[in-house]
Amino acid sequence: MRYSQTLIPTTREVPSDAEIPSHQLMIRAGLIRKIASGMYAYLPAGMKSLLKIEEIVREEMNRAGGCETLMPSVHPRELWVQTGRDEDYGDTMARFQDRHGRWNVLSPTAEEVYAYIGSNEISSYKQLPINMYQISFKFRDEFRPRFGVLRSREFLMKDGYSYHATPECLHKTYMKMYGAYKQIFERCGVPYVILEAEAGEMGGSGSHQFTVPCESGEDVIVYTEDSSYAANIEKAAIDPSEAAAERITDAPEEVHTPNAGSIEAVCQMLGTKPEQMIKSLIHSDREGRIIVAVLRGDHELNEEKLSQLLGGEKTEMASEEQIKEFTGASVGFAGPQGLCEKAHRVFIDHSAAAMPGGAVGANKDDYHVKNIVPGRDFPLEGENIQTADIRNAVEGDTHEGKKLLFRKGIEVGQVFKLGTKYSTKLECEFLDENGKRKPCLMGCYGIGLNRIMASAIETNYDDSGIKWPISIAPFEAVVVPIGKKDEAEAGEKLYSELKEKGIDVLLDDRNARPGVKLNDADLLGVPVRITVGRKSLAEGNVEMKLRSESENSLIKLEEAAGKAAELVEKLRSSL
Amino acid sequence: MRYSQTLIPTTREVPSDAEIPSHQLMIRAGLIRKIASGMYAYLPAGMKSLLKIEEIVREEMNRAGGCETLMPSVHPRELWVQTGRDEDYGDTMARFQDRHGRWNVLSPTAEEVYAYIGSNEISSYKQLPINMYQISFKFRDEFRPRFGVLRSREFLMKDGYSYHATPECLHKTYMKMYGAYKQIFERCGVPYVILEAEAGEMGGSGSHQFTVPCESGEDVIVYTEDSSYAANIEKAAIDPSEAAAERITDAPEEVHTPNAGSIEAVCQMLGTKPEQMIKSLIHSDREGRIIVAVLRGDHELNEEKLSQLLGGEKTEMASEEQIKEFTGASVGFAGPQGLCEKAHRVFIDHSAAAMPGGAVGANKDDYHVKNIVPGRDFPLEGENIQTADIRNAVEGDTHEGKKLLFRKGIEVGQVFKLGTKYSTKLECEFLDENGKRKPCLMGCYGIGLNRIMASAIETNYDDSGIKWPISIAPFEAVVVPIGKKDEAEAGEKLYSELKEKGIDVLLDDRNARPGVKLNDADLLGVPVRITVGRKSLAEGNVEMKLRSESENSLIKLEEAAGKAAELVEKLRSSL
CATH class of the missing domain: 3.30.930.10 (Bira Bifunctional Protein; Domain 2)
Structure with missing residues (x-):
């Protein structure tokens, strides 16, 4: 080209x-x-x-x-309604009515x-x-x-x-x-x-x-140091925490926490830390039944794990009205005591179950309760209640006894x-x-x-630009003539020879400054670059450089096509 | 496969x-x-x-x-609004609002x-x-x-x-x-x-x-017998008709035509033929200006020709209100007399202009006028008036003196x-x-x-099925073993050999009746069919047949792959 x-x-x-x-x-x-x-x-x-x-x-x-x-890229919406995914995808799926009023989705x-x-x-x-x-x-x-x-x-x-x-x-x-x-x-x-x-x-x-580890990734890879285990954060199984050696023995104590509906606000008011709180998240399944998830205050619910425990069923945060009706209090004041028995299902995270005790919502507006002890003040097992792994892994967690590490991908x-x-x-x-x-x-x-x-x-670049793996590079080689006369002619000849050898080659035949051409070749990341410059050509040479290396080598013009083909072949066979 | x-x-x-x-x-x-x-x-x-x-x-x-x-297949709608094609495409273009309320179109x-x-x-x-x-x-x-x-x-x-x-x-x-x-x-x-x-x-x-002539086509190809000219119906240019030798000399005469708003109804009432009527179609451009197209009663307006005369501008049939306002009458009672001067533009088809005279709408509900003569009772040229080719070609028309023929494509x-x-x-x-x-x-x-x-x-089939050109056939050859033992084994071997020779081959390894397999091979239209049957195989032969021919030939098993490759190569190079 x-x-x-x-x-x-x-x-x-x-x-x-x-x-x-x-x-x-x-x-x-x-x-x-x-x-x-x-x-x-x-x-x-x-x-x-x-x-x-x-x-x-x-x-x-x-x-x-x-x-x-x-x-087709456009599907009848009915098919998606039949599987329930019309709802699951929500706003992420584009839908439109056609001229006859039928609903379609963009796949x-x-x-x-x-x-x-x-x-x-x-x-x-x-x-x-x-x-x-x-x-x-x-x-x-x-x-x-x-x-x-x-x-x-x-x-x-x-x-x-x-x-x-x-x-x-x-x-x-x-x-x-x-x-x-x-x-x-x-x-x-x-x-x-x-x-x-x-x-x-x-x-x-x-x-x-299949995940490419790199800093720009949005996914979190969770793995053990010896690489014997690796999972994405949604899946990564965490060993249950050991139960606290000693549970709190003080009796529960109601405290006034006006307007403190968030973990942070309560902590500030009570002078505690999030990890000393027990939070109860009120979810609702498709049929409107209440699912309670009990977690340590500083942990994050893993919705995928929760869904797996429910046989694949999705849940979402219950509405304000549902929460009010179920707990008797506004959002932010729920606590597990007394609620577990009323819920359709309750899941208590291992780490919450292992706590010596902590503060919880009082199921009453503007009140929390201190000294609530798992197992004492709310049940950890029962017909509709179970202790399980329902949170995202964090620093310090282990999997089968091995410390978990994190990286992006x-x-x-x-x-x-x-x-x-x-x-x-x-x-x-x-x-x-x-x-x-x-x-x-x-x-x-x-x-x-x-x-x-x-x-x-993301995994192949430097300050000058892209460094393509040759198999997916836009071009395998680039010929850069610097100059309009002999250089251009030699460039044309090289270009033809390389094409004939089955190499996907770019000829930079623009009327542009040498620096622009050479920088563009590096930016574009072409694996093999051949520069036809005045000086070296006068001595019958061209300069050849791999994108992955910084050194130019001088090659005799008549050997250049053969040598470039060799380099390309070597790069190809390395993948 | x-x-x-x-x-x-x-x-x-x-x-x-x-x-x-x-x-x-x-x-x-x-x-x-x-x-x-x-x-x-x-x-x-x-x-x-x-x-x-x-x-x-x-x-x-x-x-x-x-x-x-x-x-992308989804475009921002603005771009289409900028060129006016959002309107032109109308309901034919699918549009949807994304989750942020922006309008998109499906390209x-x-x-x-x-x-x-x-x-x-x-x-x-x-x-x-x-x-x-x-x-x-x-x-x-x-x-x-x-x-x-x-x-x-x-x-x-x-x-x-x-x-x-x-x-x-x-x-x-x-x-x-x-x-x-x-x-x-x-x-x-x-x-x-x-x-x-x-x-x-x-x-x-x-x-x-580029049009493929065939009976199932929806397009009309218009051509001269010597093929020196070919155009689609939207474009096909028609020679102007010769003006009638004698024009009508009778004076215009208003006739009562109650409820007769269509050519057919008027003809029935007046006992005339559509080709003796002059119809006036009232169109409107984007700015709501009136364009009048005057045609012989039996001719069809060619909107593309009209649009070309208007410099590419599209028009559409004026609304009932516009027509009422412009003509003073309901739809179906328009006539060119008196209207031409009021319209933004008027185009009179050559064939209408050439008529000796005819009946037209009276611009008054339930009335027509007989004996209206082009050029006498309405102008054929003027500042905003011109006589032109604005209709679809029909049987009997000529192009540069040569008779026009029609076929589908x-x-x-x-x-x-x-x-x-x-x-x-x-x-x-x-x-x-x-x-x-x-x-x-x-x-x-x-x-x-x-x-x-x-x-x-459409251009390559018979009663048994498709007869693919080899270049675009799903498979170049099909191997059909009839029988489970030696036949299956010989079929497998042939299949491997053909694949090795770079032939795109299908092996019909189904456990199905011989008739089903052979009929499917013909239906699917594979150019080269090799049947491995019990009888012929016992004598060391297989049967080879081109989809385009009805005769089988017996080929020695060991020569079959080579012979099939030859046939495939021959078919390939014929395209």
């Missing part, structure tokens, strides 16, 4: 909303441009990289037995449509397993789109879906996809860790997440065993060997193509 | 809405399934064909100097976004020309989706956009794209004609349409010279050599990938 005949608008100006390196560099190198909040255009160089990622994903999916398909993922296809086309166990995927645009109306293409509203996703008669068969395909994902990230030159994960919105019973892929969640609701069924009708077991497998691109940059 | 490990759900059941062969065959061969009105899922075999078309389109675009890009095409990119990234003539394209999903909320993927609501389109400093440069790129399109259709094995076309919604000054691609329509409105400008700011000249180039697929089927 010739620089003069494409659009690679490198720039020094970085918009103020570009907070992280990959976002800044994708703008600076002219790979993407913003069209609207969370909506990006891929310009020619960015698209070349995206297409290379797409082709790697496609090859590995096909190799692992996946069949490519393509579903944020496609379990429903694939289960619908299965419900019509699968009849017998003899057809199973089937493993299909698509590479297509998805839309999620993020509340706060940011970090460029990492959390954009529109993105390119490979989503795959498999159908099975038995758990063994599902597991086999799941592991094939797991293996294919490893191959994909390795071929893309992106470092990754594999985490045990919660299935989240997808539902189901088992899941692994970018989620780039996830595989799920969905089980029968969707196939039951959408009647995606088959007849087994005995002629009995059963729902298909399903798996689903997602990879964010744009995220692979951004995380490759 | 193994039939047992994919989903190719052939069926005999054709839904009642599948009216044309390609729609029926795509369903029957298991290529697509309907998800909702006008929304189709591409199953594995259909997707393979679509991907092959996509790759041919991509290769030809790149060869012709296009740079691949990818715009039906992308001139606005590309002009917007140009407005930000192009500054100098030195950057020009630029030629970018994308292959992406588009959405148009068709009032009546039909004919399967031919008129679906969601479809895959290659749309390209070019930017230029001069008309010469635009023309050069336009002709490159024109040539690339020819290459694409030839490589896809789709017969086509190139028509002069109107630019329609796209606006602009020049356009050619499917539009599969169109190229447009947009001129500065979008660049002016969205300030997509450049500085020329003299530092003067000018709007870019733009071109745009669209191809419907799904339409190529459907029209390839």
Whole structure:
């Protein structure tokens, strides 16, 4: 490709909303441009990289037995209502009425449509397993789109879906996809860790997440020092705390805490610390039943863990009216004493259960109670009550006795065993060997193509720009003639030779200053750079430099194409 | 690919809405399934064909100097308001408000976004020309989706956009794209004609349409017998009719025509024929000004021709109130006498002007006037009045003296010279050599990938099923073992050998009856079929058959792979 005949608008100006390196560099190198909040255009160089990622994903999916398909991006809303996810996705899913008044959604993922296809086309166990995927645009109306293409509203996703008669068969395909994902990230030159994960919105019973460790990530990786365990924060299982050696023996004591409806306000008023408080969060399930979560004041509820304990059911913070009706008090004054028996379900976090005692809400406006002792003043077990792990891990926690460590990461892929969640609701069924009708077991497998691109940059850059892994670089090599006469001619010749050798090469044929050209080549991150300068050319040489190294080497002009091809081949085979 | 490990759900059941062969065959061969009105899922075999078309389109675009890009599918509505196309597209464009209340549209095409990119990234003539394209999903909320993927609501389109400093440069790129399109259709094995076309919604000054002649088409191709001229019906220019030898000399005569507001009703009442009537259509432009179109009673107004005469401005039928106010009568009683002077613009079709005279509306409810003579009772020329070609061609019309013929076709691609329509409105400008700011000249180039697929089927099928051009067939060859033992083993071996030879081959390893397998192979339209049957295999032979021929030939098993590869190669090189 010739620089003069494409659009690679490198720039020094970085918009103020570009907070992280990959976002800044994708703008600076002219790979993407913003069209609207969370909506990006891929310009020619960015698209070349995206297409290379797409082709790697496609090859590995096909190799692992996946069949490519393509579903519409607009789905009938009914399908989403049938599975309950119209509600789950809430405002994150875009919906519109068509000209005939029918409601449609913009696909944020496609379990429903694939289960619908299965419900019509699968009849017998003899057809199973089937493993299909698509590479297509998805839309999620993020509340706060940011970090460029990492959390954009529109993105390119490979989503795959498999159908099975038995758990063994599902597991086999799941592991094939797991293996294919490893191959994909390795071929893309992106470092990754594999985490045990919660299935989240997808539902189901088992899941692994592929995450790129890096500072700009929004996800939290929780792992043990010896790496024997790694999970995302939603999943990371925490050892139960040891119960306090001595419980408080003082009797409960009501204290007046006017307007102190938050942990901070109460602590200030009572002179205690959050970790000495016991907080009771009042949630409501879909049917409006009350779920109480009891936690140490400084801990965070992990909604995924709570949902798992409820068999996958989602809950949300109860409304002010519900809280008032249930506790008898305004928001911020709930306490477990007396409430546990009335709730539909109660979950007490291990750490709260282990406390010597603490202050709680009095279930009465403007009052708290001190010296409430777990097990003494409220039950820790019961028909509707259980002590469990329902919080996010924090510094100091352990997993199977090993200290937990934390780092940030970018989620780039996830595989799920969905089980029968969707196939039951959408009647995606088959007849087994005995002629009995059963729902298909399903798996689903997602990879964010744009995220692979951004995380490759997050993990491969320096002050001068991007340092692409060659497999997904917009160009493998760049020829930079400095000067208009012999240099330009030698550059043209080199360009032709490299193209003939099957190398994806850019010729910087712009009429621009040498510094601009060389800086742009580095910014764009092309792995192999060949500079044709006046001085060295006069001696029959060109300069060759790897993006990953700082040293130029002088190569004889007539050997340059061969040498560059060698370097490219070496880089290719390293991935 | 193994039939047992994919989903190719052939069926005999054709839904009642599948009216044309390609729609029926795509369903029957298991290529697509309907998800909702006008929304189709591409199953594995259909997707393979679509991907092959996509790759041919991509290769030809790149060869012709296009740079691949990818715009979001959701655009900010403002951009469409700025060009006026938010209004033009009306209900055909889907719109939705996002969670922050901003209006978005689902891209039906992308001139606005590309002009917007140009407005930000192009500054100098030195950057020009630029030629970018994308292959992406588009959405148009068709009032009546039909004919399967031919008129679906969601479809895959290659749309390209070019930017230029001069008309010469635009023309050069336009002709490159024109040539690339020819290459694409030839490589896809789709017969086509190139028509002069109107630019329609796209606006602009020049356009050619690539149309596949076939009975199921919705477009009308108008051509001369010697093929020296071909155009779509919107564009086809008609020679002016010769004026009637003798005009009517009788004086105008008002007649009572109660409730007769349609041509048919008046004719019945007066005992005349539609071709003896002169009708006056009252239109309104965007600013509410009245445009009158005067036609022979049996002719159809061509809105594109009218729009061209108005410099690209769109008009629509005036409202009942506007008509009442302008003519003094209800809809159906307008006549040109006395109205022409009051209208903003008046266009009289050549054929109407040539009439000896005829009946018209009296501009008074329930009355018409007979014996109105063009030129005598209403003017044919004037400051705001002109005689012009404003109707659709009909049987009997000529173009430059040659008789016009008509046939149906499917539009599969169109190229447009947009001129500065979008660049002016969205300030997509450049500085020329003299530092003067000018709007870019733009071109745009669209191809419907799904339409190529459907029209390839419309022009290549028989009673047994599809007869794919090999370049876009889901598979190049199919191996059909009839029997479970030696036949299956020989089939496996052949399958491996063919794969090794780089042939895209399907192995029908299903446990199904021979008739089912052979019929499915024909239905699916695989160009080369190899049947491994018990009888012939006992003699060391297999049967080989081209889909395009009815004769089987016996080939020695050990020569079968080589022979099949030869046939495939021959078919490939024929395209």
